[in-house]
Amino acid sequence: MAKLELPESLESVVARVEEFLGSSKKILIVTGMIGTGLHLLQKAMVDTSISLSRNYSVLAPNSKIASLYPVESKSIYSHIFTKNYKVEKEQLIYGLNKNQDTEQQVYIVGDAHLISDSQFETDVFRYGSGKLLTDFLEYTEIEKTQRQVIFLGDPFQLTRGKTDESALCYERLQAAIDGEIDRINLEFILPDQQQNLFVKNCQKIAQSIHFSRFNQLRAIADDSNCIQIVDRDRQQEISKAVFLEDSRFTKFIVFTNELVNRINHQVRQEFFGRGKEIVAGDIVHIHNSPVEVDEQKLEQTYISNNSFAEVIEVNPNTPLIQPLKGREQPIQINFLRIRVRLLENGKEVEFLCLSDYLYAEKPEFDKDTLVALRVSATTRFKQQQKQVIESEESDNSSEAKFLRNDPYLNAARLRFGYALTLHRAQGQKFKTAIANMETGQGPTNATYFRWVYTLFSVVQNRLFILNFPSITPFFKATWNGSQGKLDSVVFKDIIAFDPESEAGDANISAFPIHEKPLKNLYLHLVEILIVHRIQVISYKHNSYQEVYGFSSEDDTEMCSLRLHYNGKFQVTRIEIVKSEPMEFATVVVDAITSKLRLGNEFQQTVHDLIKAKLDPHKIVIQGIEHHDYHEIYYLKSDMGALKMQVFYDGDGFVTQVFPIGYTNVQVVELVHLALEL
Known part of the structure; x- marks a missing residue:
């Protein structure tokens, strides 16, 4: 077998995986954002397991994602849960399989950010306890065998439930098992992905998610891969043109099922001129794994959940009428017989589809329908066998086999397939996607940033983005012009140094400066002036005054300045004592007052x-006063001067801006216009 060629950044990771597989550690968590090579590691992990004579299972959150992996894999559900179900209070319960894997089995679980302990069940069915992560760990019997688990996932994508419930959460796994857990984070983008625009966008968003700071977001766009449609008046026109270029492999990605329905309706009616009923040529989205009705085929085609297909033929089918205990009227279930071509492989298949599910407002149906389907299928089996076979939970039983292959019970749950939610798109890759970025949930939170990040991860070639928010710290800012008044505007902290800097703890050998803030003032002057080739040649301390002498490097120019400061050691005024020539003092003053004290990163x-x-x-910032949760800006233009207060919150957003004092109303109007608030 040829050795898999890996980028240099992954070679050391594979070595650590091999070390893990040779250890007594139970779980390895491998995380990485898109572009870091998680998909390459799957193959390397399989090769490493084989080289160590270890049996392995590669598992995915669902069969559709499993089909996209570079190695043979299957759905975690089909691996750990029984195909038979038990009925408890009219709810179908699929229990855990008995683990018959080897005692040293290696489980390689991809897209593990989608594996979680978030409770999942419906009124109709439940897998295990409803907590997939807990059920999986129980199935592996990891604490009493030599089996090991490797979870691979993206820590920045949308999860199922809370992030601390996912399989990538170290603390949750620690609490769940008695055994050592290791973790690796892929820190480097692969060389061939570094210029990928989707990866570049994700890098910025991942940083925001990592630091829980959601005050900056903008799209890195171009004209070929990531196209931002800014003109709202042309959004529909452009979207239609893009979609009709390749309607089979272009998807609208939206936030809710309501929007999915609306866009599917719009595409069919306005783009294709079709009515309500499904017709040949429609693209459909298959929400389950239906069973073929063509009994003449020697081998049935497996149709994976979350697949897309093009309709070839539609025919009506006889409705199913099923009486139920406690119901006054029998339940009628309507079917269509549909022939489609699967887009992923071009195979043609024919199956029954539940027409009520297809045309419903939401992709769901009522409990009575599901109960009727199950009762009807069981009745057909009894009629076929003419006896009840008592074989609960046995995959080999005739009844179980019959139910798994019944075309009515396993009829397709179809929706029109031009639009889908990002949750359904997750884990797949679409050639072209058109995404409306307005979710209605607010964009300045972790959920929205994860939504946008995940969107960039599902596109292969082109992404058209509509209504992308431009988020800056001014996103929530408002202007309040009611607080200000006509006043003189004088900045009282004209030299931008930090009186409390630790540098002031050191001794100053050149001059007898004793107070820490005044030492920092001296050090600041030296640092600023050195680039101008100006040196400090004398120093004298007076009460609230520092008198400094300065000279040029060649001693041809000299001046003396008196720096007046207040009780906070802010230099409020600079007085020229003498200068030769006169212009030299101006040069020094300009140099030492030109720098602003900008504070922290925010x-x-x-x-x-x-x-x-x-x-x-042409408005200049003369100075800034820093306070807790607000700052005061001193602004100046040819029109006048203005003192402006800027308030901000603990989440990194400016909340309010208003003028305090100004020399005339015109400068207020100019600043208001400039800030676009």
Whole structure:
């Protein structure tokens, strides 16, 4: 067998996987964002297991995702749960299989961010306890065997339930088993993915999710792969043109099932001129694994859940009428007999489909329908066998086999397949996608950022994005012009140094400066002036005054300045004592007052955003006063000066901006216009 060639960034990871498989550790968690090579590791893990003479099972959250893996794999549900069910209070319960894997089995679970302990059950059915992660760990018998589990997943994608319920949560696994758990994080983007625009977008979003900071989001777009449609008036026109280029492999991705229905209806009526009824040429989305009705075929085609198909032929089928105990009227279930071509492999298959499910507002049907389907199938079996076979939970029983292959009980749950929710799209790859980024849930939270990240992960070639929010720290900001008044505007902290910097703890050898804040002032002056080739040549301390002498590097220019400061050690005024030539003092003053004290990273970001808006209007930021949860900006233009207060919250958003004092009303209007609030 040829050795799999891996990028350098993954070679060390494979070595650690091999080390894990040779250890007594029970679980290995491998995480990585898109572009880091998780899919390549699956094959490498299989090869490593084989080289160590270990049997392995590659499992996926569902059969559709399993079909996309580069190695043979299957759904975790079909592996650990029985195909038979028990009925408890009219709910179908699929129990755990007895584990017949080897005592040293290796379980390689892909897309593990979709494996969780979030309770999942419906009024109709439940798998195991409804907690998939717990059921899987119980099935593996990991604590009393030498079996091992490797979970591979993306920590930034949407999860099923809370993130701390997923299989990637180290703390949850620690609490669940008595055994050692190891973890690896893939930190490097593969060389061939570094220029991928979808990966670049995900890198920015992943950083926000990692730091739980959701105040910056913008699309990195171009004209070929990630296309942002900004003109709202042309969105429908462009979407229609893009969709009709390749309607079989282009999908609209939206947030809710209601939007899925609306877009499916719009596409069929407005794009194709079709009526309500399904017809040949329609694209359908298959929500289960239906059974073929063509009994002449020697081998039945497996139809995976979440597949897409093109309709070839539609025929009516006789309804099923089933009386139920306690119901006054019998239940009528309507079917269509449909022949389709599966888009993933081109195979033609024919099956029954539940027409009420196809045309319903939501992709679901009532409990009575499911009970009627089950009772009807059981009745047909009894009629066929003419006796009841008592063989509960045996996959080999005649009844179980009959029920698994009954075309009515396993009729297709179809929806029109032009649009789908991102949850259903997750784990797949679509050639072209069109996504409306308005979810109605608010964009400044972890759920929305994960939604956008996951969207970028399901597109192969082209993504058209509509209504993409431009989120900055000013996203929530409002302007309040009612607080200000006409006033003089004077900045009282004209040299931007930090009086409390730790640098001031050191001794100053050049001059006898004793107080820490004044040491920091001296060090700041030296640092600023060195790039101008200006040096400090003298120093004298007076009460609330520091008198400094400065000279050029060649001693041809000299000046003396008196720096007045207040009780907070803020330099409020600079007085020229003497200068030779006179212009030299101006050069020094400009140099030591030109730098702003920008504060922490968030405050720097706010400054940069404000400056970018003010610069085109020739408004200068003279200074900034930093306070808890607000700042005061001193602005100046040819029109006048303004003192502006900027409030922000603990989530990284500016909440309110208002002028405090200004020299005239015109400068207020100019700043308001510039900030676009």
